[in-house]
Amino acid sequence: MAIVLTRLAATGSNLPTAEIIFAPNRNLIRGPSDTGKSYLRDCLWYMLGGDKLPKTFPESEGYQSLSLTFLSGNCEFVVHRGLAGGADAVFVREINTVANVAAERLDVNTGELLVQLSGAKGKKVLRSTSEKGDITGDDLRHWFLLSQPTVISEDGTSGTGFSATKHISSFNLFLTGDDDAGIELRKTTAEVERIKGQLSSAEDGLKRIQVGLPGNAVRDDVAEALEHVDTALSAMSSHYEARASQLKELRSQITTASENLFQTTSAYGHSASMVERFQLLDKKYLSDLQRLGASSEGIAFFQALPETPCPLCGTPIEQQVDLKELNPGRPQRYREAIAAEAEKIRILRCGLLVSLENERGRVAALKLSEASYSQELATLQNHEIQQLTAIRLEFSGDPKTLAVRRSELSAQLAIFDEMERLNAEVDRLGKLKIRPHIRVNRETGAAALAVGKLAKALLTEWGFTSVETVVLDPAACDLVIDGRARLSYGAGKRAIFLTAMTVAMLHNSLESNYPHLGVVVIDSPLKAYADPTLTDSNDVALSTVTDNFYDWLAKWEGPGQVVILENEEIRAETAKVLKPIEFTGTRGSGRTGFYPEGIEGT
Numbered sequence: 001m002a003i004v005l006t007r008l009a010a011t012g013s014n015l016p017t018a019e020i021i022f023a024p025n026r027n028l029i030r031g032p033s034d035t036g037k038s039y040l041r042d043c044l045w046y047m048l049g050g051d052k053l054p055k056t057f058p059e060s061e062g063y064q065s066l067s068l069t070f071l072s073g074n075c076e077f078v079v080h081r082g083l084a085g086g087a088d089a090v091f092v093r094e095i096n097t098v099a100n101v102a103a104e105r106l107d108v109n110t111g112e113l114l115v116q117l118s119g120a121k122g123k124k125v126l127r128s129t130s131e132k133g134d135i136t137g138d139d140l141r142h143w144f145l146l147s148q149p150t151v152i153s154e155d156g157t158s159g160t161g162f163s164a165t166k167h168i169s170s171f172n173l174f175l176t177g178d179d180d181a182g183i184e185l186r187k188t189t190a191e192v193e194r195i196k197g198q199l200s201s202a203e204d205g206l207k208r209i210q211v212g213l214p215g216n217a218v219r220d221d222v223a224e225a226l227e228h229v230d231t232a233l234s235a236m237s238s239h240y241e242a243r244a245s246q247l248k249e250l251r252s253q254i255t256t257a258s259e260n261l262f263q264t265t266s267a268y269g270h271s272a273s274m275v276e277r278f279q280l281l282d283k284k285y286l287s288d289l290q291r292l293g294a295s296s297e298g299i300a301f302f303q304a305l306p307e308t309p310c311p312l313c314g315t316p317i318e319q320q321v322d323l324k325e326l327n328p329g330r331p332q333r334y335r336e337a338i339a340a341e342a343e344k345i346r347i348l349r350c351g352l353l354v355s356l357e358n359e360r361g362r363v364a365a366l367k368l369s370e371a372s373y374s375q376e377l378a379t380l381q382n383h384e385i386q387q388l389t390a391i392r393l394e395f396s397g398d399p400k401t402l403a404v405r406r407s408e409l410s411a412q413l414a415i416f417d418e419m420e421r422l423n424a425e426v427d428r429l430g431k432l433k434i435r436p437h438i439r440v441n442r443e444t445g446a447a448a449l450a451v452g453k454l455a456k457a458l459l460t461e462w463g464f465t466s467v468e469t470v471v472l473d474p475a476a477c478d479l480v481i482d483g484r485a486r487l488s489y490g491a492g493k494r495a496i497f498l499t500a501m502t503v504a505m506l507h508n509s510l511e512s513n514y515p516h517l518g519v520v521v522i523d524s525p526l527k528a529y530a531d532p533t534l535t536d537s538n539d540v541a542l543s544t545v546t547d548n549f550y551d552w553l554a555k556w557e558g559p560g561q562v563v564i565l566e567n568e569e570i571r572a573e574t575a576k577v578l579k580p581i582e583f584t585g586t587r588g589s590g591r592t593g594f595y596p597e598g599i600e601g602t
Contacts, residue, residue: 001117002510002518003070003077004561008043010083010595012063018595020581026556027563030570031583036594037565038148041523044068044563045145047079047088049111049137054083059595071095072117072518078103079110111137120515123179125169128162132180135515138163139170144517146502148524151495154487157477171477174505176447177514199429206422209415219416226409233402247387254380261373268366271359278356285349292342299331299338444474447508454504455479455497462496463548472501492529496545499525503562510559519561525549526568547571554578 005027009019020029020040029037042054047068054060060083068079074095081088088110091103106113115121120135127133142159158167173179309316448471456470459481471480479486479501486497502520509516526546546568554577556562570580584590 001072001119002516002560003072003114003117005044005068005070005519005563006076007067007069008040008047009067009069010043010060010063011065011067015062016596018063020594022561022563023579025558025561026553026578027561028550028553028570028578028580029563029565029583030567030580031593032567032585035583035585035592037567037583038523040594041145041147041521041565044521045141047081047110048114048141048145049088049109050141053085056083059593063595070519076103077113114140114517118515118517119513120170120173123173123515124181125166125173126180126183127166127169132183133166135170135173135179139167140517142167143171143174143505144502144519145521146498146523148527151498151522151525152491152528154494156487157498168475168477172442172444172474174509174514174516175451175472175474176442176444177509177512178443180442195429199426202422202425202429206419206426209418209422212415213412217412219413222409222412222416226406226413229402229406229409233399233406236399236402247384250380250384250387254377254384257373257377257380261370261377264366264369264373268363268370271363271366275356275359275363278352278359282349282352282356285345285352288345289342289349292338292345296335296338296342299335302331442474444472447512448472448474451501451504451508452479454507455500458500458503458552459497461548461552462500463544464496470500490528495525495528496549506560506562516560519563521563521565523565524567525564526566547574550574550578 004024005022006024007019007021009017011017029040031037039054042052043066046052046054047066054066063083065080065082067081070077075092076095078091079088080091090106090108090110090113092106093101093103095101108116114137115135118140120140123135124132125135125139142163156164158164158171169180452470452472455472456467459467459470468482469480472478473480473485476485479497481489481497486494486501489497499522502522506516506518506520508514510518526549529545550570551574553562553564554574570578582590583593585592
């Protein structure tokens with residue numbers, strides 16, 4: 001897609017609207033000096049996303065804002081922006097022939113919108129030999145809004161300074177439709193310094209790890225020694241595993257014997273404790289029988305004693321105690337109870353003696369079992385010791401010594417590996433730190449020939465019939481006419497030749513569906529050529545070039561929109577067809593300038 005300018009307007013409080021209505025294909029805004037033609041180009045630059053504010057002068061006082069209307073596809077866009085600066089406001093509405101559709105504000109600035117509408121969104125251009133970026137509105141304005149100083153400038157068309165590389169890249173995008181996404185970038189100074197730092201770090205690391213190697217160490221020798229140590233350790237490990245499998249059954253038997261011995265010892269201790277308890281209980285039973293026998297004998301002795309009065313006072317016994325105590329049957333009952341208790345104890349003791357004898361037999365049996373298990377366990381343990389001793393005698397090497405040696409050799413081999421890696425890194429970084437000169441070779445042959453052919457046809461139509469060859473130099477973004485660079489000509493021809501290239505680029509890009517703004521604005525392409533002191537050629541009459549140029553513009557039907565701002569007079573018959581916007585510069589005679597009261601100095 002592309003855009004078509006339709007209206008530029010300035011508004012202010014209680015002031016008439018100043019506006020320019022653009023025709024869809026060709027526009028000539030003509031008038032003498034100081035009528036505001038260059039001011040219009042500055043306003044278009046500003047309204048299409050530029051930062052430079054339009055100049056102020058007495059007639060512009062009171063005007064506060066500008067609006068620019070343009071079409072793209074089936075949409076109408078309106079950009080509003082204050083003359084004092086600030087952000088822009090972009091509105092869009094779909095063109096509907098049935099009913100008016102309300103405009104909707106877009107959340108995008110004018111530069112981004114123009115890049116999108118020109119078909120250049122996402123295209124990459126070189127900002128420098130070390131950086132790529134997206135194309136911006138500045139590239140569109142630079143190539144398609146030409147100021148009067150630009151058309152006669154002796155500087156290259158790409159400009160000067162840091163933006164020249166970007167402008168060359170965008171020119172080739174408009175020329176061929178291909179961006180620079182695939183071009184290899186040159187490293188920046190910061191990247192080279194970073195690589196140098198990495199290189200220095202790698203070299204220091206290489207020196208540092210070399211300290212850990214013996215002076216006469218060779219990688220192959222270290223690897224071979226490590227292999228021998230691994231072989232010895234592997235053989236030792238395999239033999240130990242074989243012996244371990246043999247010892248496994250023996251140790252299982254030892255475990256079983258240990259468990260049996262433990263259980264037997266525990267049972268023996270328990271039985272011995274029970275024997276001691278039974279013996280203690282037997283002694284208690286004997287003591288109880290003796291005590292009960294003594295008690296029975298004492299009661300019998302008491303019964304045999306006669307009843308006598310108190311030897312001191314002579315009181316009879318009947319008066320001294322309870323008569324119930326003198327009952328002769330009570331001591332007898334005591335003796336019977338004692339006899340019954342003694343009999344019970346004798347019965348219990350008989351049972352105890354049987355249990356005691358059984359427990360003593362069990363203790364004897366457990367003691368024999370304990371001795372047997374102890375002997376078996378001792379035999380198995382001696383067998384285990386013999387096998388372990390045999391294993392140690394089979395190897396002359398010490399596994400611990402071999403393991404330490406293996407660690408040392410592994411560390412040395414790791415150092416060799418790290419040295420190899422660091423040497424490779426040093427070589428890689430050494431190559432990366434070099435900043436080779438990168439030649440940018442863009443394929444522009446067919447497109448450059450087409451633009452050169454179109455430019456020659458334009459120059460011929462404008463009256464430069466003596467021109468034989470016109471070639472586009474994509475590297476310089478400029479024309480070479482008859483073997484001479486455009487900048488080698490005088491100011492007048494420089495302006496006209498640049499105009500021819502700009503219009504040819506417009507035609508070629510739109511015909512080929514390449515990215516392009518769709519409109520070119522050229523300020524004073526004929527003015528310098530009209531001045532005899534700045535004219536390089538005497539073979540073409542001034543009036544012929546001017547008249548031919550206006551005749552061509554009157555017949556221009558596209559593709560694209562051409563806006564010319566010019567001072568030179570136009571023939572009446574051409575003006576009837578072209579219908580230019582005329583600024584008179586004289587108050588009271590036609591349209592004075594862009595602003596209703598005219599302009600004094602632009």
